[in-house]
Amino acid sequence: MGEEKIINPFQAAEMFVNMYYPDCNGALLAGSVVRGEATDTSDLDIIVFDSKMDSSYRESSIKFGWHIELFVHNLDSYKSFFISDCERARPSLPRMVSEGFVLKDDGIISSIKNEACLLLENGPEEWSSDIIRIKRYFITDTLDDFIGSEQRAEEIFIAGTLAEMVSEFVLRTNKNWIGTSKWIYRSLKEYDKEFAKRFVDAFDCYYQTGEKHKVIQIVDSVLEPHGGRLFEGFLLGKKNNK
Known part of the structure; x- marks a missing residue:
């Protein structure tokens, strides 16, 4: 302007x-x-x-x-x-x-x-246990992709997806509003300034150095109160056949 x-x-x-x-x-x-x-x-x-x-x-x-x-x-x-x-x-x-x-x-x-x-x-409507379980599974799946990837170009986009998924999870499971773009950080800061700082630091460390451990730690810390990572036993949409 x-x-x-x-x-x-x-x-x-x-x-x-x-x-x-x-x-x-x-x-x-x-x-x-x-x-x-x-x-x-x-x-x-x-x-x-x-x-x-x-x-x-x-x-x-x-x-x-x-x-x-x-x-x-x-x-x-x-x-x-x-x-x-x-x-x-x-x-x-x-x-x-x-x-x-x-x-x-x-x-x-x-x-x-x-x-x-x-x-x-x-605040927003509280998530049901079923929704939390579904979200845990897809975060786990994305985290596994992030951990296992050896292609920097792919990792960058996986990390971005993971950041959005985990920010949504921590906010919604604590009955807080979410956001997109710049409002992701603003929403996290409204929820918990210290957590928002650690969250940003973890992904910033990855983007600057390629080191993944801080991201992995913060994702696990978010999932842990709800049962941790989820893969074994996850079921979605299966119907009993008679």
Whole structure:
């Protein structure tokens, strides 16, 4: 964005809403600028609530020197997104709403924020023992591939898959929200800062040196409270033949 980014992000967001959605019921600015974590490539995440909209939509644009990610909802459509986000344990919209800075409000924002905050506080649905068992097996299988591989090119991608699988496992078995991309680390840090540091250090050590033992140790430490690695006796989908 460079020299074009000359307008304060909060001012730019207000200008955008006033220009393009002057009659909306409410609007929020969310994302890194609100959290004080903005970088040179950060955009503005703007959520608009408008009762006149038939359905929700997402749109990207560049206005006032900022990249803008726009999320438009009527006063009902956001609810289905709240539900689907919680079902997949990645509360993108509830998190944006809960942290959002109010740009406009005709009296609807407080109740929507309360809905979002309650969902976040409750956490995702607890995993069943069957799901935990299935996840243990596939983590074990991927770990075995990682340990046995002698091809660096393959190992790099196996390690990435393993990191995502194990981060999901430790978060979900502790009833915490998960994330993707940068939100994997952020979610781990919200759960346990010390564990997040050890987790990152283990994979960073592997990527820099090719040494696998720290990754293997941390995977085993995550699986151990739930019975450890699983291969022998795993069964999925088999039906009794009569």
